[in-house]
Structures are given as C-alpha cells and as structure tokens.
Amino acid sequence: MSDDGALTFDGMPTRLWSCTPTKLDTWLSCPRRFRFAYLDRRPKGLPWAHNSVGSSVHNALRDWWLLPVERRTPGAATDLVTRNFLTDGFRDDAQIREWRERAAAMTSSYVAHLDPDDEPAGVERTVSTTTHGMALSGRVDRIDRRASDDGADELVIVDYKTGRRPLTDDDARSSLALAVYVVAASRTLRRRSRRVELHHLPTGTVAAHDHTPESIERHLTRAGDIAAEASTAETVWKDRLASRAEDAAAGDADAVEAIDAHFPPSPGPSCSWCDYRRWCPSGRDASSEIAPWSGLADSA
Ligand code: SF4
Known part of the structure; x- marks a missing residue:
C-alpha cells in the first residue's frame, strides 16, 4: 500500500475515507453521537x-x-x-x-501583542492531505510563517482558545487535530511544519509543542485506526441500518439494539454537554441537565 493508502496490494485503487479531526474525535468520544451528527443528522439542542x-x-x-x-x-x-x-x-x-x-x-x-505587519501564511485556511486511508481536511485558525533554527521558513499552527480552562504544553502535544494540521498545512502550502500552539485568550498564555516525524506518525497511525473503525461502521449503516433509523427513533427496541451494536453510546457525566442529549436516554440517565450558559466562566 502506498503512504497515503490510495492503493491496495493488488494495485486496485481503494476509497479514501473523507474526514476532519472533529469527525474522528466525535467517533472516539461516542459512536452514538457520531451517528446522530454525521449519519442520522438529528437536530442539535439549544446553542451554548x-x-x-x-x-x-x-x-x-x-x-x-x-x-x-x-x-x-x-x-x-x-x-x-x-x-x-x-x-x-x-x-x-x-x-x-x-x-x-x-x-x-x-x-x-x-x-496588542501581535505584529500587524507579520502577515500570516493563512487565516482560517482550509488544508487537506491524504494519508493512512483518509482524505483529511480541516480549517486552521491561523498559520504563521517563522524562521527556524537553520534559517528556513517554517509553518506554525495556531489555534485560538477561549474556554475557561487554561491549557498546557501537554494539551498541544496530545492534540490529534493539531498534529493533522501540521501534515495538511505542510502538504497544502508546500513548506516544512512541526510546531503547534494553543493561544488561550482569557489568560494570554501560549501552550506549544514541537513535533518530530515520530510523534506525527504516532498521531496519524492513531487517526488511521479511528478512521478504519468509523468507516467500517459507516458502511454497515449505509448497507443495512439507515433503513431502520426511523424505527429506532420511534423507540423500536430491536432497531435500537441493531444500531447500538455498531454505534454504541458512551454515557457519562460529560453527556451534559452533548448537543444530542435530548435524543439519548442513556446519556440523559448518566448526566444532569445544565443551562446553555453553564460553560461561561463564573456562570451562575
Ligand atoms: S448523550 Fe452521551 S451517550 Fe448520548 S450521544 Fe451524547 S455523548 Fe453519546
């Protein structure tokens, strides 16, 4: 198989699975939520x-x-x-x-701490690449161009954060999305990239990590594994489960069981934040209802 997974051993082209880092994260956190968001396309709850x-x-x-x-x-x-x-x-x-x-x-x-003359290489720039069986794409908040130690220009992936939790270098290192953007930005803009930064606006702090080829490969292998699992379930959905979605929504226990076998729920306290909680009895049982402004710092 080629690096980007586009060919099988017998030389026949195989389909790349189109995805974004958000789609991969959604599958990882809860396959049922993945179904609601990308296959069933259920309406979301109230905006946050x-x-x-x-x-x-x-x-x-x-x-x-x-x-x-x-x-x-x-x-x-x-x-x-x-x-x-x-x-x-x-x-x-x-x-x-x-x-x-x-x-x-x-x-x-x-x-106030930015140099207005330092034109970014991209702002809300869509970048994409094919690798490990995936056609990956995503939009990067900002892509900076900075001189590296050897004097060559490098692309730096910048992600803005506005949540109440301050971020650490470990958050930058472990982010699958940022690692994917390193590869996709590098391929799209044809320039070297390895550094990722989380800019937390409420505290004015920056969490950063410099990736190596090995750390990038670990993220891509993990992304490829998630994609293989999710794309297999998606194929089953199209082949034999989509026709049972209405029955499941109406509470037909057999239809729910058949669908859950491939798209199991992952209930827990964090279901309070799920946009599809209203459609999910197990998520509702595992969590409490919260107000749409609960994610604000100091919210009452
Ligand atoms: S409420 Fe929880 S279990 Fe249900 S879909 Fe959302 S995340 Fe998954």
Whole structure:
C-alpha cells in the first residue's frame, strides 16, 4: 500500500475515507453521537453561550487580519467583536452585555501583542492531505510563517482558545487535530511544519509543542485506526441500518439494539454537554441537565 493508502496490494485503487479531526474525535468520544451528527443528522439542542463567545472572537480575529495593515489595532478588534457579537445561549441581556465586553477586552489585549505587519501564511485556511486511508481536511485558525533554527521558513499552527480552562504544553502535544494540521498545512502550502500552539485568550498564555516525524506518525497511525473503525461502521449503516433509523427513533427496541451494536453510546457525566442529549436516554440517565450558559466562566 502506498503512504497515503490510495492503493491496495493488488494495485486496485481503494476509497479514501473523507474526514476532519472533529469527525474522528466525535467517533472516539461516542459512536452514538457520531451517528446522530454525521449519519442520522438529528437536530442539535439549544446553542451554548460559550460557543457564541468563541465564534465571536474567532470571527473578529479573522476579520482583523483582513483589515489594511494600518487599521490592525486593538481598538479595531474591540469594534469587530462588539459589532458582530453572537447572542445565542445567554441567560439575559445583562449577561450578553457582560460577555460582549469581556470578549472584546480579551481580543483587543491579545492583538496588542501581535505584529500587524507579520502577515500570516493563512487565516482560517482550509488544508487537506491524504494519508493512512483518509482524505483529511480541516480549517486552521491561523498559520504563521517563522524562521527556524537553520534559517528556513517554517509553518506554525495556531489555534485560538477561549474556554475557561487554561491549557498546557501537554494539551498541544496530545492534540490529534493539531498534529493533522501540521501534515495538511505542510502538504497544502508546500513548506516544512512541526510546531503547534494553543493561544488561550482569557489568560494570554501560549501552550506549544514541537513535533518530530515520530510523534506525527504516532498521531496519524492513531487517526488511521479511528478512521478504519468509523468507516467500517459507516458502511454497515449505509448497507443495512439507515433503513431502520426511523424505527429506532420511534423507540423500536430491536432497531435500537441493531444500531447500538455498531454505534454504541458512551454515557457519562460529560453527556451534559452533548448537543444530542435530548435524543439519548442513556446519556440523559448518566448526566444532569445544565443551562446553555453553564460553560461561561463564573456562570451562575
Ligand atoms: S448523550 Fe452521551 S451517550 Fe448520548 S450521544 Fe451524547 S455523548 Fe453519546
């Protein structure tokens, strides 16, 4: 088989499985959730306020880099967040006002430490590659171009984080998504890449890791294993389970059992955060219902 898994031993082309790091993570965390999200396509629950904050900040940072260099100021970042702030999931107007200000403040203080002239190699750039039986793609928040020790330019993968938990270098090292982006950005932009960084805006800290060929290969092998499992289940779904989805949704025990054999649930306390909890009795039993603004720091 070739490196990218495109050929079998007998030389016949084999289909690459199209996926994103999010899709792989979803399978890993809960196959039933994977089914709801990518196959059944069930409607999600209520939007989360912390996602509104995250999207507002990400959008503002994207638009900030689109401004002419002389307008890339902290004040412009404040304006971009304030004008386009997303309001889904908050408790009330007072909470929206508070978080609009907090999001604007964290974004403007973050850009105050950026060099507006240091044009990134990509902003919200889609990158892709084929490897280990997968056609992988994803969108990177920012791809920087920096000089390495030997003087050659390298691509650095930058991922913005706005959650309440500060991040560690171990988070950067163990992130499958960031490792995949190293490979995909390198192939797409034809330049060397190995460093990944998590920029945590609420604390202004950066967690980083420099990958080696070996650590990248470990991530890709793991991604390939997850993809093989998920794609096999997806084939079974298309061949013989999709036709039973309606029966399962209506509570037919046989249909539920047949589908769960290939897409088992992974119930636990974290089901509180699952967008598909309303469709999932085992997830509801294992977790408590929480308010859409529960993911905000200091939320009541
Ligand atoms: S509620 Fe829990 S068990 Fe059910 S689909 Fe979501 S993550 Fe899986």
